[in-house]
Amino acid sequence: QSDTKDYSLPNASWSPDMVGLYNELLEKTTAGSWRRLPSYLYSGQFLKKEDLAGIAKAAPAAEDTRLFLRVAEKEGHGFEYAIFHNPLEKKCICLFQPGPHLEGLPGIIHGGALGTMIDSTFFITAYRSADAIFTGTMTIVFKSPVILGSVVRLEARVTGTEGRKVFLSCEAQNSDRTVLFAEASG
């Protein structure tokens, strides 16, 4: 597991829309309340040591694994995304550009692929804001189809906590926020 490249940085496959939104959010990080989160090939690279040790007790870590979101061999084919976190407001914004390997119906994203991005955004928000790791429940209402290659802006926030449980909500919209693709809670 020697690949330490940060994949959540603009590359040639990112559309102008995606790069534009990314730069907008990058600007916000200079003010201090927002942070850009790096993203690697392996889950072990973003979990804290103590959490890794806890998880390892339940399941032996296998060799040659890959984080599900980072499996595309070629740039632009799978999940291209970057996540920005605001710890004070306990929320995350994820910019997501789905590639052709995430297809469901012709030209349209697979429901499971969007579900995966929603789940991952929930996880990052919950982990960074409240140390929660495993998804308990996830409810998604799909409203409008996402065309492959277009940009999806997901915004997730913590809505409450109860002991070890963290509750969140998420909206997936298009880049100018005029179209709602899906709503989720978890």
Next chain:
Amino acid sequence: MLRSCAARLRTLRVLRRQPGDARLPGSQPGSGKLRSFSFEDVTEKDQALPKPSWSKDLRLLFDKFMKKCEDGSWKRLPSYKTSYTTSTIQDIRAFFSGSIPLKEELMSQARLFTRSFEDGLGFEYVMFYNDDEKRVVCICQGGLYLQGPPGFLHGGALATLIDITLGTNAMVAGGPVMTANLDISFKRPVPLCSVVVINSQLDKVEGRKFFVSCNVRSVDEQTLHTEGTGLFIKLEPGKSLI
């Protein structure tokens, strides 16, 4: 949100065809709209068959369900890497009032999400359906590239498997559908590379709405990993879903 019904569309056509007659489920009877099968339907490799990457558990389960198919009550569903052939694109587009702006470059690179991985690294799964009982069983093995927390299957990968199983269940009952709602309760995490069984059934049909539910259990049935329910909407030509 749309689900990968196109792949299921192909498999439905393969299952329901009679010699010389390729009628799309849901097309108007007597409209004279006969479509011939593309060669790709029969020559492209069926992914829902045993491979070297399959674990012993998966292989045994597969054999068990193939036995159930012998009396005709259960049927194995074939599965392909691409969602569509050129003829089915038109069929799918007929369901949308506006056309979808597909970039040529993307179209040629497109692969069905659940079949876009190298053998064994991603989703290995086979679905069997029982028409009488309106049930679908999906036996699945999540590969090394589906990891979430170290050593466990990514929640999104499991959500994807649930989405396709529930969707297929709705589709064998009612033709092409798309996902409207998905509600999943994760109870115990699934260890990476283990085999799970997803049992789904059709609960209710209300017009174009198909209500389905499922549970996900370990091979030995001792562990209940997940429960899920879904609402799918039947696609109909001319009726917009947006």
